[in-house]
Amino acid sequence: MKIATSKMKRNIQKAIQQTKPALHLKEANEILSISAGTAEVSGLSQAKMNELLHFKDDVIGMVHSLGENTTGVVFLTNADMLKAGDKAIPTGHILEVPVGEELLGRIINPLGQPLDEKLPLRTKEKWPIERPAATIMDRAPVDTPLQTGIKAIDSFTPIGRGQRELILGDRQTGKTAIAVDTILNQKNTGVICVYCAIGQRSADTARVIDQLKKHDMINQSVVVVATGEDEAGLQFIAPYSATSIAEWFMEKGQDVLIVYDDLTAHARAYRQMSLLLRTPPGREAYPGDIFYIHSRLLERSTHLCEKLGGGSLTSLPIVSTEAGNISAYIPTNVISITDGQIYLSTQLFQKGMMPAIDTGRSVSRVGGEAQLPAYRQLLGPLKLFYSQFEELESFSKFGVQLDEETQQKLNRGRAIRMVLQQTQFKPIDVTTQIAIFMAANNGLFDTMSDEQIVKAQETIRKTMNQRFKNIIERITIKREKIDDATQQKLLTAFRQDLKIRGV
Numbered sequence: 001m002k003i004a005t006s007k008m009k010r011n012i013q014k015a016i017q018q019t020k021p022a023l024h025l026k027e028a029n030e031i032l033s034i035s036a037g038t039a040e041v042s043g044l045s046q047a048k049m050n051e052l053l054h055f056k057d058d059v060i061g062m063v064h065s066l067g068e069n070t071t072g073v074v075f076l077t078n079a080d081m082l083k084a085g086d087k088a089i090p091t092g093h094i095l096e097v098p099v100g101e102e103l104l105g106r107i108i109n110p111l112g113q114p115l116d117e118k119l120p121l122r123t124k125e126k127w128p129i130e131r132p133a134a135t136i137m138d139r140a141p142v143d144t145p146l147q148t149g150i151k152a153i154d155s156f157t158p159i160g161r162g163q164r165e166l167i168l169g170d171r172q173t174g175k176t177a178i179a180v181d182t183i184l185n186q187k188n189t190g191v192i193c194v195y196c197a198i199g200q201r202s203a204d205t206a207r208v209i210d211q212l213k214k215h216d217m218i219n220q221s222v223v224v225v226a227t228g229e230d231e232a233g234l235q236f237i238a239p240y241s242a243t244s245i246a247e248w249f250m251e252k253g254q255d256v257l258i259v260y261d262d263l264t265a266h267a268r269a270y271r272q273m274s275l276l277l278r279t280p281p282g283r284e285a286y287p288g289d290i291f292y293i294h295s296r297l298l299e300r301s302t303h304l305c306e307k308l309g310g311g312s313l314t315s316l317p318i319v320s321t322e323a324g325n326i327s328a329y330i331p332t333n334v335i336s337i338t339d340g341q342i343y344l345s346t347q348l349f350q351k352g353m354m355p356a357i358d359t360g361r362s363v364s365r366v367g368g369e370a371q372l373p374a375y376r377q378l379l380g381p382l383k384l385f386y387s388q389f390e391e392l393e394s395f396s397k398f399g400v401q402l403d404e405e406t407q408q409k410l411n412r413g414r415a416i417r418m419v420l421q422q423t424q425f426k427p428i429d430v431t432t433q434i435a436i437f438m439a440a441n442n443g444l445f446d447t448m449s450d451e452q453i454v455k456a457q458e459t460i461r462k463t464m465n466q467r468f469k470n471i472i473e474r475i476t477i478k479r480e481k482i483d484d485a486t487q488q489k490l491l492t493a494f495r496q497d498l499k500i501r502g503v
């Protein structure tokens with residue numbers, strides 16, 4: 001066959017002219033390296049901070065740092081099966097969590113997935129886990145007390161609704177116990193409680209949940225859990241996610257209490273993921289923005305103004321110290337962010353004085369303003385007396401001869417110290433607390449033994465609730481102070497009843 005070369009040449013030239021080569025760029029979005037719950041991913045040039053990413057086998061990740069050519073990702077679910085070269089699929093969405101009444105009584109993880117054996121969650125709304133805190137003009141002063149039911153706290157370091165009060169102390173000093181007792185005391189107050197467990201042992205969290213169930217508080221609470229075995233990324237987002245859930249209730253005008261148990265574990269999870277993603281380490285190897293991650297969290301606690309419904313979010317962050325060192329990095333940071341701290345001492349705990357609150361090192365910077373006037377009136381002189389007593393007691397240990405007046409002061413001080421003790425799961429209502437401190441202040445317990453003081457407090461509780469309902473109302477609802485005549489009337493009644501009951 002003869003080929004017309006000239007025709008062939010023309011055809012080839014025509015085909016070349018018609019071809020329009022275009023460059024189609026496609027990002028690889030591939031995992032470059034992966035280690036312990038974090039990964040570096042190539043591509044993702046359009047990625048946003050905190051954007052959600054999907055990987056194979058339903059693994060979820062979140063953008064944590066944006067580099068020039070790579071993106072740092074933290075995994076929120078187990079990523080053991082992923083390897084370098086696997087694809088990342090951007091979603092364009094920031095991480096959101098389900099919010100709403102449906103969450104009451106539920107135990108969920110920070111992604112909003114149920115951990116209890118109940119039905120899947122069907123909420124109408126989802127809110128981003130990171131939300132801006134209320135502005136100054138949106139806030140109202142803290143003016144209502146949040147009763148913890150713990151005498152040593154409601155008296156010396158009272159907490160107001162919308163306040164942030166830190167609970168700190170060494171391991172096993174009763175930090176979680178205080179938070180749980182405070183939740184249990186909200187039973188008939190309508191305050192919604194959110195308990196957020198971060199990096200805790202599963203057994204400890206299960207115990208807390210059990211207590212909430214046993215004391216019938218679970219249906220007024222939401223429990224958000226990221227245990228120590230969960231991915232660092234999941235532990236990191238837990239408090240933000242729990243706060244969004246709490247804010248939903250607050251913005252509906254309700255009072256909410258949130259417990260972060262604990263922020264030391266939170267900081268550790270953040271340090272782990274930041275170091276793996278090569279953020280430069282600072283003091284104690286924490287990244288430089290560790291202060292900011294806690295301040296932006298705790299700034300979200302507030303008391304909203306009337307215009308915005310008047311709801312409040314009170315937070316009780318927990319921080320654990322080592323060997324009582326409160327000047328370590330995380331404790332000092334969180335102390336400076338919060339409105340006061342409740343310091344638990346190992347020495348007091350070992351002596352069996354529980355709750356092991358060191359009254360000298362504990363403070364509440366705003367709660368006093370919110371305390372009931374009758375309580376405040378009583379406590380001014382009592383606090384002064386108690387701190388003088390502690391000094392006096394340390395002197396008296398030298399075996400000096402004591403005059404009668406000093407001995408009496410010591411007896412009263414010891415009685416007050418006994419009154420400050422309280423067993424777990426036995427919250428005491430505020431009027432009973434006021435009555436007990438009034439009795440202690442007036443020497444009713446001076447000559448009693450420890451067991452008698454415990455019994456006497458129960459008698460006083462009964463006397464108040466059975467005979468003085470009108471005074472309870474005046475103290476709590478009308479927020480009145482107690483005048484001298486009323487005080488004498490109450491003291492006489494207490495003396496009579498104590499005698500009748502043989503205390």
Ligand SMILES: Nc1ncnc2c1ncn2[C@@H]1O[C@H](COP(=O)(O)OP(=O)(O)OP(=O)(O)O)[C@@H](O)[C@H]1O
Nearest residue numbers: 170171172173174175176177320354355422423424
């Ligand atoms: N007021 C109290 N009366 C009696 N026992 C208490 C009291 N407070 C705490 N305890 C007991 O002390 C132990 C430690 O309490 P808890 O778990 O609250 O401490 P923690 O500081 O949260 O510990 P961790 O640092 O491990 O989280 C528990 O067994 C608890 O029952």
Ligand SMILES: [Mg+2]
Nearest residue numbers: 175176177261
């Ligand atoms: Mg604890």
